Amino acid sequence: TYYGHHIYNSHVIGHRMPSHAAPRPYGSMDNQLPPEPHAPEVSPRAPEVSGGTDMSGLPEVSGAPEMQQTVNVSRVYFGVMFDAGSTGTRVHIYKFIQKDPVALPVLDNEMYHAVKPGLSAYADKPDMGGDTIRQLLKVAKKTVPKSEWKQTPVILKATAGLRLLPEEKARALLDEVKEVFEESPFFVPNNSVSLMNGTNEGVLAWVTVNFLTGHLYAKTRKTVGILDLGGGSTQITFLPKSKKTVHTAPPSYIARFNLFNSTYELYTHSYLGNGLVAARLATLGALGADGLDWKVFTSSCLPKKFREDWTFGGLTYKVSGVPDGYAGYKLCYYEVMRVVKGVVHQPYEVKGSSIFYAFSYYYDRAVESGLIDGSRGGVVEVRDFKKKAKEVCNKMTKYRPISPFLCMDMTYITCLLKEGFGFKDSTVLQLAKKINNAETSWALGATFDHFNNFNIH
Numbered sequence: 001t002y003y004g005h006h007i008y009n010s011h012v013i014g015h016r017m018p019s020h021a022a023p024r025p026y027g028s029m030d031n032q033l034p035p036e037p038h039a040p041e042v043s044p045r046a047p048e049v050s051g052g053t054d055m056s057g058l059p060e061v062s063g064a065p066e067m068q069q070t071v072n073v074s075r076v077y078f079g080v081m082f083d084a085g086s087t088g089t090r091v092h093i094y095k096f097i098q099k100d101p102v103a104l105p106v107l108d109n110e111m112y113h114a115v116k117p118g119l120s121a122y123a124d125k126p127d128m129g130g131d132t133i134r135q136l137l138k139v140a141k142k143t144v145p146k147s148e149w150k151q152t153p154v155i156l157k158a159t160a161g162l163r164l165l166p167e168e169k170a171r172a173l174l175d176e177v178k179e180v181f182e183e184s185p186f187f188v189p190n191n192s193v194s195l196m197n198g199t200n201e202g203v204l205a206w207v208t209v210n211f212l213t214g215h216l217y218a219k220t221r222k223t224v225g226i227l228d229l230g231g232g233s234t235q236i237t238f239l240p241k242s243k244k245t246v247h248t249a250p251p252s253y254i255a256r257f258n259l260f261n262s263t264y265e266l267y268t269h270s271y272l273g274n275g276l277v278a279a280r281l282a283t284l285g286a287l288g289a290d291g292l293d294w295k296v297f298t299s300s301c302l303p304k305k306f307r308e309d310w311t312f313g314g315l316t317y318k319v320s321g322v323p324d325g326y327a328g329y330k331l332c333y334y335e336v337m338r339v340v341k342g343v344v345h346q347p348y349e350v351k352g353s354s355i356f357y358a359f360s361y362y363y364d365r366a367v368e369s370g371l372i373d374g375s376r377g378g379v380v381e382v383r384d385f386k387k388k389a390k391e392v393c394n395k396m397t398k399y400r401p402i403s404p405f406l407c408m409d410m411t412y413i414t415c416l417l418k419e420g421f422g423f424k425d426s427t428v429l430q431l432a433k434k435i436n437n438a439e440t441s442w443a444l445g446a447t448f449d450h451f452n453n454f455n456i457h
């Protein structure tokens with residue numbers, strides 16, 4: 001379940017600035033900005049995390065503060081990134097501070113707001129989809145000072161929900177969003193509204209997480225991997241330690257890009273149709289099926305007496321448990337296995353000791369099932385998902401009020417991690433919704449990409 005319609009204003013790191021006095025970013029950040037007369041040429045550089053109190057574990061900012069005073073005016077600028085996901089649309093409004101043109105920007109603040117359902121639910125009424133964007137733009141107008149509107153870029157990237165739609169329907173929705181953007185007082189860069197490919201989705205989430213955890217500054221090149229489980233697609237991305245991982249992967253699973261003076265080569269892939277909600281449909285045999293009016297899709301992952309009309313992506317499915325039949329973990333595991341086996345590639349070194357951050361539905365389901373505490377996130381092992389899945393499936397009535405799909409979801413997550421990616425039971429996963437008060441999502445990485453052009457290929 002997506003916790004939609006909530007709004008919060010998270011103060012990420014200190015250094016608030018009176019933004020009315022703030023000039024625009026410049027140098028490499030002018031990629032998509034209107035021309036600025038006094039912009040000096042500066043080469044691309046890394047963002048910086050300030051040594052704020054809640055940044056424990058992060059590397060120190062390079063150079064003493066007095067050495068960073070070559071420019072005595074801090075520059076504040078904003079970026080507005082829309083995430084048009086399969087289960088909802090969200091806006092991230094970032095406030096950055098550039099203390100020094102050649103130093104790293106600081107992410108000062110993120111405002112986040114989400115609505116449900118996602119754009120794909122408006123496949124046949126794009127104008128109504130456009131209204132959801134208008135609603136979110138209002139939040140952006142309230143958050144970004146008026147004096148900054150004209151130079152603040154608004155960008156929307158759509159993921160699996162639109163990838164799964166017929167091309168002309170996705171196009172109509174994106175065209176509608178572009179028109180809504182053009183009506184707004186914000187800066188609408190070229191290509192501001194697009195369907196993002198899975199490679200970029202994986203890479204940009206990796207950039208976000210490694211930026212927020214401070215791994216992009218260290219010279220050591222120690223980084224963390226990411227596991228993102230959306231509604232329609234799922235991504236795995238990490239920096240391989242072993243050349244063999246690169247050589248044994250399908251060529252399209254290796255992405256190269258330039259990030260702040262370094263070139264990175266990542267293992268990344270997005271599995272379309274393997275997001276949590278799409279996987280439910282596939283498990284039920286309902287993905288792409290006809291006869292939705294009369295067919296009832298059954299599964300031993302659902303409570304025996306459960307029967308419901310369930311709507312996703314604009315279509316309604318009749319789903320139920322196996323009446324007078326069996327339900328439980330073992331049978332359910334065999335069912336979800338069909339969605340994973342022969343579909344998901346096992347990277348050579350995933351059995352190693354790297355740390356993975358897991359978020360989106362990995363996090364949501366871990367909270368709902370009681371595996372972790374929602375207010376804190378937490379560290380779990382793959383075996384903990386398995387243990388909890390067994391418990392949920394074998395006590396379906398107890399967990400029924402939380403969600404009738406919890407057994408299916410937890411079993412799918414276990415199967416994806418073990419049988420799919422090939423993780424060991426002892427692999428450690430860091431579950432997070434936010435890191436240092438910023439949302440764990442590709443949206444921050446995509447905002448950096450807009451300003452710095454990583455040239456992902």
Ligand SMILES: O=c1ccn([C@@H]2O[C@H](COP(=O)(O)OP(=O)(O)O)[C@@H](O)[C@H]2O)c(=O)[nH]1
Binds near residue numbers: 231440
């Ligand atoms: O900033 C964000 C963006 C997404 N999500 C989570 O992402 C999942 C949904 O993914 P989405 O609808 O984007 O699916 P996709 O289209 O990527 O398959 C849900 O668990 C949301 O809680 C989130 O927590 N914060």
